[in-house]
Amino acid sequence: MKVSYREALREALREALAQDPRVFLMGEDVGRYGGTYAVSKGLLDEFGPDRIRDTPLSELGFVGAGVGAALGGMRPIVEVMTINFSLLALDQIVNSAALLRHMSGGQCAVPLVIRMVTGAGRQLAAQHSHSLENWYAHIPGIRVLAPATVADARGMLAPALADPDPVIIFEHAQLYNLEDALPVERVWRACDISRAAVRRTGTQASLITYGGCLPKAMQAADELAATGIDVEVIDLRVLRPLDLDTIAASVRRTHRVVVVDEGWKTGSLAGEIVARIAEDCLYDLDAPPRRVCSAEVPIPYARHMEAAALPQVAQIVAAVKEMLNV
Amino acid sequence: MKVSYREALREALREALAQDPRVFLMGEDVGRYGGTYAVSKGLLDEFGPDRIRDTPLSELGFVGAGVGAALGGMRPIVEVMTINFSLLALDQIVNSAALLRHMSGGQCAVPLVIRMVTGAGRQLAAQHSHSLENWYAHIPGIRVLAPATVADARGMLAPALADPDPVIIFEHAQLYNLEDALPVERVWRACDISRAAVRRTGTQASLITYGGCLPKAMQAADELAATGIDVEVIDLRVLRPLDLDTIAASVRRTHRVVVVDEGWKTGSLAGEIVARIAEDCLYDLDAPPRRVCSAEVPIPYARHMEAAALPQVAQIVAAVKEMLNV
Amino acid sequence: MKKRQPTQSRPAAGEPQRLLADMLRIRRMEEKCAELYGAGKIRGFLHLYIGEEACATGAMHALAEEDRVVATYREHGHALLRGVPMDAIMAEMFGKASGCSRGRGGSMHLFDVSRHFYGGNAIVGGGLPLAAGLALADKLQGESRVTACFFGEGAIAEGAFHESMNLAALWALPVLFCCENNLYAMGTALSRSESQTDLCAKAASYNMDSFRADGMDVRAVFETVSRAANQVRESGRPAFVELQTYRFRAHSMFDPELYRDKAEVEQWKTRGPIHSFSAQLKAEGLLTEDVFLALDAAAQVEVDAAVAFAEAAPWEPEADLLKDVHGPAAVAHGGRR
């Protein structure tokens, strides 16, 4: 039976709420509205308004309150409606959530999970289309996850809640309707939030990506396979700390790498991946590494212009072919 | 005659205020207090409280007001006391300042200059020691400058004010007392805010850096020279848009590169530089590029621990030597 | 940048038939937008103003042409009555190059700087600091303009509201803060977002004068905003206006409206601003059914023409993708970016 990414997220929330009375969900319109992307739909009826807590529009305040509640012994899950609005909450995420343990010499624990929607592709224009996962991946003291599959949507929440430190989970807007069969329970229950995954093995090049770009990379791999080119696809899954071993192992097998990232190219997470490969695997490379990223422009509203700004399958395919000189 | 970096910044402000009635300076304690780092000391008496405007503690509000004032025909210089507090203003910087021109189809212009202090090294602990220039360097629609010399402190403001778009200027806390002779006026008046500068030519490796790490890189170059190793030092100066030509030209000459950056390594601007070099100059490299960055830890208070967390001259020297196998 | 078009001579602002006509123009335009959304011509987020027309209509009639306006993502009506041609609005929603933001902005980012209309801001509360800054520019330049800033009651919980109110009051900036209180922020009722639901109490805590009007009554809005705007213009100090209104439609096209009773919506609809105002005008002998129908038909003609314009308008070439990220003069600084 197939389930959607959205349903998988909801099941994970339901389970966490049912199993641990310290867990509660809070955010704008998570309750009565049913969640902007309908992830929390139905949970208010099931768990009541104390545990499915609608917040006023005050991102800095309620994210900070989540930090405080975590300090105070709860296991809050804070939904920031989208990454775009998280800019208002960054002070609390960086200067409180990420730093408190260290600044207090190890006394404070902030076992907080923050979920947010990221990414473009729905013609929501410049202010509603950010991909700033790289900003978060830069900050010591937090863990950053990007579930790109239904299994990860189902499995990542429990270990994130078990983490003694803040965990940020990025759900890509384009994935909610993705449907897939969940692997057997034993498999997703063992969800590891420290490793990247090889989503497809291949020999001629490594496509490294995460989140909303994974389906694009997989499709590119299919198209390349149809022309006889065999590429590997790595899903980073964990954006901080990066699983450098899996990346290096893949590059050492394929000797060629294309990193696909919806972030703007300059200063992208893709840049960090390329840098690590250059530092750690320089002599394994048979060609310069390449990035397929968003164009350096605020995301335009018009459909064709938005599409032109974002990484597309055709660009990934072209990058691999150019690299292989075919 | 030598002038300090602080005095050079103040002279630039004074000149801008004197020459253009649309220019005003606003920020926390820029007036009566004299500026947290004394940069604006004396300007209140000279230009009055309308043009040297003390703001309440409300970074989001007054940075946004700066954006609005720029839209409305003024040329505001907004001082955000330090980069640490700019986290509170990021929404206005990213979602208003950087995006307005594009979202409006080119109608809006935001000729705004934002100055802020960045960096660690004064034992101010985790919340007051951030280096997040890389975050800003990621955003299309803004220009990002990092004056690291007295001449740039003096020269960058005028072209920044002439830019039709928002410009962020990062002043490193450790540079204010730096003293140097200003070059002849003709030279600093021609200050170019699009190019990196070769601060020292050399043949065996390129040290690429910016801001507060420039003096460290220069000192490392001196120490290396004393042991017979001749390195080039590149000062990025402009963190967005990056001057990739100057970087590539240097790497093509020296074939080895160490990037020095006070940011945490993962996701640092240094990572982007390494990525560009891997993409554009792979076959020019005689050794894997290296980074000397801050350790991935919130900056500790204790002096020796802070020093251990930040890039140091000895690490730069060691990185070059290891790279050269000497 | 667009050139300012010559001002058309038209009947005095606030004149009843113009108020009615303008409400009808907004209504018919937005009904069409809903339809076009269903047809996939308009995409992204679309936030309809249906039910709230008396607010923008009364307020825009009360403002002077040189006044500045900052609005939210629910700004179609404000843009239209500021004078942005319906053609340009519709083309923008289609994503066409002839749109008022050249197709870059869409429904949430209508702009027309030549008419002092500064968007179209999709960050709740994001427009308020901008408005304070625009007013600061006017104050420093000795202009006697008012900057009117529209926002929903949901924005009042945001820090940006408070920081902006304080700056405006502290520095005596000519901002008119217009809160369109439609009782809900998406699915969150005012009583679940504010501990103090008397919004004028917020203004008092900044020593700012406040005004309140029935936002379903276009004349009341016109009169109140006129008074408030005049006060701002004369005193140079800010003021706060609460317009009590209601949206008849969902928050956006994705909203299943689980959070409010149908009965509540129906109850408010009985106070619909268009039919209650036309009924009133008729009772006062200022309107006949024929005139009403003529105004409505004119609105429909304008809408149809706007749709035809938008349909026929060109797409921006993809090659222009990187345009308008920076202004032209940036090239002066060495030129490479």
Added chain:
Amino acid sequence: MKKRQPTQSRPAAGEPQRLLADMLRIRRMEEKCAELYGAGKIRGFLHLYIGEEACATGAMHALAEEDRVVATYREHGHALLRGVPMDAIMAEMFGKASGCSRGRGGSMHLFDVSRHFYGGNAIVGGGLPLAAGLALADKLQGESRVTACFFGEGAIAEGAFHESMNLAALWALPVLFCCENNLYAMGTALSRSESQTDLCAKAASYNMDSFRADGMDVRAVFETVSRAANQVRESGRPAFVELQTYRFRAHSMFDPELYRDKAEVEQWKTRGPIHSFSAQLKAEGLLTEDVFLALDAAAQVEVDAAVAFAEAAPWEPEADLLKDVHGPAAVAHGGRR
């Protein structure tokens, strides 16, 4: 994590001699800190509380042991009276591993979770959302604790203040918002940072009860905060307290104090909380000069011991640099970071 130490039996909180003794302890400790700063033993930013001791003293005596406290970078006194040993405070300021934050935090980040003391926050306004969250945790867990949150009047202009006040009032969270109004935020006088300088009006705009006390009078603070804290504890709802005080020293060790008259400072010094309270106690026959001197000497002994402790305390080894970025259990998730 530190183990909670057994509670010492001590005279009742609020008892006059203890109030005086505690003010002296803060004063003598901080005078020593200023000296040690000059000697380069303490570095970074150092914000002295001298002049404001009645606030922390009265307030901490009014709180129960299980209450939680959140403070700012000007928190030496709060930490000390919360029970953090002076040794650990002094060692922290020296950057030693025996410091209450293991030398990681310094003067601005004193922490002692075993005593429910949650820092030491150097972002103005940054502690307020945390306090709301701590109180939310208590409410959800059925605890009847109060969370007292201290901040300066400068923080009131920050959005974080408003968002936190609203959340606390809206959700009925047991937070005691304690505003230490010392009239200046660095060099910015209250009248230049707030359009409404009656700070209790801010609380009213959230439907929150407010209290005001002379922050130079330790008994007044003790009584007012006791009442306010009891009300919070009993009602489960937040309250706001304004303590009107003054700092006698510069904002930090870098401040040239250009923004206020020496005469104003001298004027306030005549109301110094320690000498005015001891004078009062003497007039009431509750204190003799000998007792005063003995209390002062005891404070000085404690300070000297703390300095000796800090001097002798070990430095953290550099090899531990990466410690405490993450908690131990993180290793469970595959372990590699």
